[in-house]
Every structure is written in structure tokens, then in C-alpha cells.
Amino acid sequence: MSRSVAQRPDPPSRLLVAGLRGGSGKTTVALGLAAALRARGAAPAAFKKGPDYIDAAWLALASGGPCRNLDTFIMSEADVARSVLRCAESGRMALIEGNRGLYLRIAAVILNQVSGARHERTVRESIERYCSAPILGAIPRLRDAPFHDRHLGLIPPQEDPRAAEALDWAARLAEAHLDIGGLLRIARQTDDGRLLDAAQQPPGPTRPVFIAARAARPRIAVLRDAAFQFYYPENLEALRALGAEVVECSALEDARLPEADALYIGGGFPETQAQRLADNASFRESVRQAALANLPIYAECGGLMYLGRSLLLRQGEFPMAGVLPFRFRISHKPQGHGYAALRVERENPFYPVGLELRGHEFHYSSIANAEALETARLACRVERGHGIDGRRDAVCQGGVFALYTHVHALGTPQWGTGIVSAAERHRAAASGERRAENGGKQAAMDAEE
Template sequence: MTTNSVNTTTGLVVAGLAGGSGKSIVAVGMIAAFVRQGLTVVPFKKGPDYIDAGWLHLAAGQPCYNLDPYLMQSAMIEHSFRQHAAAADLVVVEGNRGLYDGVDAAGAYSTAELAVSLGLPVLLVVDCTKSTRTVAALVLGCREMDRRVRLGGVVLNRLGSRRQESVIRQAVEQYTGILVLGAVQRQATDAFPQRHLGVTPHQEHEGARAAVDFLADLSEASLDLPAIRALMAPVQHGRLAATVPVSPAGARVRIGVLQDAAFQFYYPDNLEALAQEGADLVLINALTAPELPDLDGLYIGGGFPETSAAQLSANRGFLNSLRRAVAVGLPVYAECGGLIYLGESITLDGETFSLAGIFPARFGLEQRPQAHGYTNLQVTAANPFYPEGLTVKGHEFRYSRVLEWRGSESDLALRVERGVGFWAGRDGLRHNNVLALYTHVHALGTPEWAPGLATAARGFSRRGA
């Protein structure tokens, strides 16, 4: 990397052999333990995940920024990493899936590729359940798979006994030359309760702070924190010129953001991008607010409207004010859970809850994922936010299903080229100045998003002036 300035910031990547290997437990606990030492830790999450990023944010007391090589150009990743690392003593990047897992057999966009591009060493977390010497073979394979990857240390997880730990530690260090820097015994309870989308968001976990404190205690007892800190590599930081486009300054606008137990999925970069475009963000609780405040635009992110469906449905004053605002042209951009909220209803376990009714769509919830993965969308019709012909890259992960859709193909502004979308290979429901998609977008992956929303809000503001 070229750099404008260098400081004492150091960092590493926490990776695993597979999803569920325990890297979140190690990353969250390690971050919280370092924070206890008075260090400023800035966390990053590889990939599009919101929930893990939320736990990392809670542990660090700092925003967690997503780095996604599939969604973002390398210059965007470098810019975000260097800019946000400048505020840190330490940076910790939590990987996703297995170390070498990518979108193809070559491992494109993998955690390993990200570690190499950032110049960071890897701390590998290995689930040791019912295994001993074989762990050394797995670690050796990871070391040899790509010598560009600096595999600096190993954490043994889910150990059943001290004897098992001793055997594995000796085998790993003898056959690979890589030090074991932590040994975590199997825990009786899961610090991160699971539900249909995986780990429960920290916002909905009654004991979230206690869980982080427990993991900090566990890390202090189980990890060699001084050795892990010594493993970390220096991080270059400083702004890169002309990397993230910002629109010319215009009149300031008020953009509402629904943020509560139902709507939680917002990338910090997205909110910061709106602010850079001249937006004053107004946080709104759709569960309790009596009505929508005066706004120039509204952003409804994803989340879990299904867990708060009764409260959302019961807040009729807020829903009525939202319908009135849409009727007079308020620009609204909605994603996934926000899309559901703008539908007519959601049915859960045989009970139907009425919602905003902006779109003639009814939703239900299934036991299995209905869509999971990256998406590529082509904008094929006029809409308030994106120019026609633009390719929008994002991701979708949902258990919800469209039970009924009484619209037509002309109501859908985007064609799905990769992924599932809303209906028959299409996504992007539009009505007046509303656009709602199942796809989540990241402002660094789709840099047209924030200017589009701010420009639409500015147009609405001028119209009402």
C-alpha cells in the first residue's frame, strides 16, 4: 500500500476452518479484553454480515465496518480500512466462513485474499471437537495452501480436556511450526443464542453486555493476549485521494432512518455516506413513535419485522402517517425487512398482522432460507434513486416468502442476474417515490446509492418549500 502517514496501529485477521468454528467468540472476547486494557480497538467484519458486526461493535465500543471484496472494489476496501484504522491502537478483522472459502474453487474474495491485500497476519481458530493430531494436519494444510497468507498463530476451540489440549498443542507446534496462542475449553452454554438467521442480534439479547463481559473473561483466561498483540502487523493509514465520490454540496435534507428492534441492519458506511451527501439523519422507532416526523426522505433497512410484527401492526398512527407521506411523494428506500413492512401483511404461525400496505404483497415466514447469497441486479426501469442501466451488487438472506403479489412486472425496476429477488427474476418494487428491494446494498459497493437518496430527498424538499 502507498501511504500518507504511518502510526503505531497494528492488526490481524481472525479466521476459521469453517463457519461455526468459534471465530466470533474469539474475536469478540479478544476485542473486549483489549478494550479493558485501555486500548482503542476498531473492528472490521469481512463480508456482508450485520449481526456479527453488531457484536463486534458492542465489544469494541466503536462502529464495525464491513469489508467485502465481492461487493467493493479493492480501492474502496483500502480507503475504508485505512481511514477507520487511523483512530485505533489495534484493528481486528473477523473473517467469514473458512479461511480459503470464496465464491469459486479458486477461493476468489476469500478471507485469505483479504488478509493478503491488507497485509495482515491470520490468527486461525480451529474447532477441536473429537480430534487430536489431525488438527495439526488441518493447520499444516492451511499453511501450505497459499504461502502469501501469514498464518501467525492458532487458537484451539471447544476442547474437551486439558489432555486433549496438550496433545493438540504439541502436534500443531511440532508439525507446523506455528504457535498455539489460545486454548478454549468447551462451554456449557452458548454466549450467542441462535435463531432462524443465525446468531441473535445483540440489540435483542437481554444479556448482551454480560455475554461480552463473559467472553472477555474467557479470553483473558484462555488466550495469550500479549503474544497475540505481538503477532499483529503495522497498519498503514491515511486518506486516499478521489476514492469515494461525493456529490457537490447542496441544501441539507432530513432523512429518517427506522432504527429499533425490528429494523437494525444498517452499515455504518451507508449512514456516513448519507451524512457526507448533506443529510441530517433522524432516527425513528417505528414501534413507539406516534407518527412519522417531517422528513425529506426515509431509509428503512432490514432486520426482523417478524419478531416485532404485533407491535408494528398495532402502531396504527405511525403506519397511517407513513401512508400519507408516501401519497404526497416522500422518497422512501427500503431493504428486505423494510420491504416486508411496506407490504400489506405478514402471516406468522397462522396469525396475520397488517402492515403499511404501500405494496399489494403479503408475506410469510418459512423454516428454511428462501434466498442466501450475493446478488447482481440490473436497473431496467425508471425509479427515484438509480439510473437505468446501472448494475447494483448486494446480498440477500431471508426466510420470508411472498405469499401473494397482485402487481405486475412493470412495477419492478430491477432484473435479477444473480440471486433470487422478489418475484420471477425481478426485484425493486416501485410506487410513487418508493423503491423497495429484497437486496441489501453497501454504499461502498454501490456508490450511486447515497447520492440517489439525497438527491431525491432534495427534490422533495424543494417541492414542498
């Protein structure tokens, strides 16, 4: 019998890997499962609970596709549910790495840091006696694991030359110590209807209008390399869906910024690439000249730092693009960490006044020359979080909008429409200037004749 059009679709199978705290093995297990399933020809669709970029980057590499973040602070529950439901269209399992805490139904247990057969037997007997959850894996104590931490978490795969080897190691670990077949059976037993109910809730803010392809698409340059690597897949997808051409470039390798109608600089680790960024003087100068020409530039966190005058590190002071008058220093403790809520209070190239922006921040950097803030024009009031100075975020200067807060396009669709609209205005203004210049040249030639 054919399925009724009104009948609700089947949700995808899904598995969430959770733990009580950081360092409990969630990421290792999730990466191992993703890599092992991909090697079997059944790569899952990867997700990360929360706004984190680094674990998501590792999961994307392990699964061979984008990893999407699920977070009900920066996006609506309906957006979260619809993001997961898209897996059903391809028949892929949703593999979700959770965050700290076990606020959910436990379907199975994986033992970690098992010190030997006796230890495993004792723990198994206790769980089987007092709990109903099956044990579907036992990982021994590991020495020389290939994943290494840094101040914001794991070293990102973009900076790890042995990332592929690390994932091969994780896949072998999963095959040897996890009951992958049992985990897949549990993943198929998750249809309780709540995911479908959540997806049918009213959406959050107004969705962007998808624009058909046009002859003169606005070109948006995106810095994407080992220094600038924090980008939500949905943000870049939103720019393309709105009709823009996204052109990726590198502040480390390229000689200059490509021709573009706007520039988007995401977060990352300019501090770990400070010498290479400083050495590429021609690219820094091209960004500075573009800003002087009022190119719309949207910069987040590491992008904000790159637009500054310099980075102050233990090794010395490294020149950056020099668009903004700030010198940034790196502290031993986070200067901003957690969810952020901003209220747009001043006119700017990207957002309407009065709009609430929800996002997150995680930065060890701050402005060393605080006196430069006295004359800076900051567009947003901080209602939650820290921002630039504890009260404000988002420096506006010409076409530049640079802030510490990371914004997700699903929760703030005005992000995509704002950047594309700014790019279109810049393109139109540049075209008008070229026509006027060409008209002036033609008039001069006619006068000479």
C-alpha cells in the first residue's frame, strides 16, 4: 500500500554518545564509531551537541561529511529537530556527540579506562545486577592516544599533520572494543515521536528567502586555513542559498585577497599561526586596502584579532592587518566563555537596530591598549556574556563589523541576508563608480577630438 502524503516520515536511526564530564571518552568513542562505520561503507551523519567547533571538525573528518551543531540556545528546537531529520532523506544514521551530563534515557553503557579483565568483570556484574542497560563495549586504559589537548580543547585536525592516522587508530579501537552491531540495533529503536513533534513546531526567526541564480552573483571571500577554521556548515550554505558565490582563500598561503564583494573571517587560532600571518605582508596589506575601500567585512573572534594592529605573545609582537587600532594579548584564563546574547544598538552594514543576536564566545584574548576603545564605535550591548569589554561587542568602522560572538545562521537568519545584502550594495556601488569613471574618460576623449 502506498504511503499517504499526510503520513509522517520515518525518523532516522540515531545514537547519542554522552558522558558525565569532559575527558570521559565521548569524543574518542564518537570518532571511533564514525570512522569505523565509514570504513564499512555506512558513514553516519555527524552532529555535535553545543556550539563547539573543534570536536565538530574532527567528526566531520571522521564521517567524511559536514558535522552540524545542535544547540537550543542559539537556534530553535524546531531547527535542531529538522537538522537531524534531514538524515532520513539519505538513509544515514545520526551520530551525535553529546556534552557533559546524562540528562537522557541511557540505552547502553560503554566502559572506559578498564584496567584489566578482573576490573571489567567486576564492573559488568555490578551494572548487570543493578541496572537494565546493556554493556556494549569496554575500552582499556590507553597510553599514547593520538589526540592532544590545547587551551580550547583538542588540537584541531587542520593543525594536526597526523589527523588521518589518529582516525585510523580510533576506528581500530572501536572495531576491537565496541559492539558496533549492538549499538546500531539500539540506534534503530529510537522512534518515540518526539523528534517529529519538535520538527513541526513553528520556526524561529524569519527564514531567509532563497534567491535564484543570477548572472552577476555577489562574491563573498572566506578566509579558511589553519588560522581561521571555525565555520558552521549552515552559515556557508546560507550564503550560497541566498545566491552568493563563496570563494575560499588563505591568509597563510595566498599573496592577496581575491576580488570579492564582501569578506567573512571566522574564528580560529591566529595566535598559533601568528608568525606565518605576519610574514604574509602582501595579504595583510590587501585586507587593509579592502577595508579602506569600504569592503563589507564580517569578522568573528579570531577574525577580529586578525583585523587588529598586532598580536602580543610570549615570543614577541606580530603585526596583523592593521584595519582596527587594537593590540591583542593572550591570557592564561578565558576572557569570555559561554553563551552570549547581544542587542544591536547602532547602525551597521549587516543587522537592523534592535535585533537580538544569540551565539557563543570562547576566547583567551583581550585588547591590550584599552585606551583605543575610547574612540571605537561598538554596535552591540552585551546582555549575556563578555564581548569586547564586558558591556559591548562588535566594532564598527566603515564596512567592518568585528565581534567576539559567534552567530549561527539557523538561529539568526539575518546573518546571511545581512552579509549578502551588504555585498550586493558594495557591488552595485563599485559598478556605478566604474561606469562614472568610464563615462568621464569617454567624455575627455570626445573633448580632445
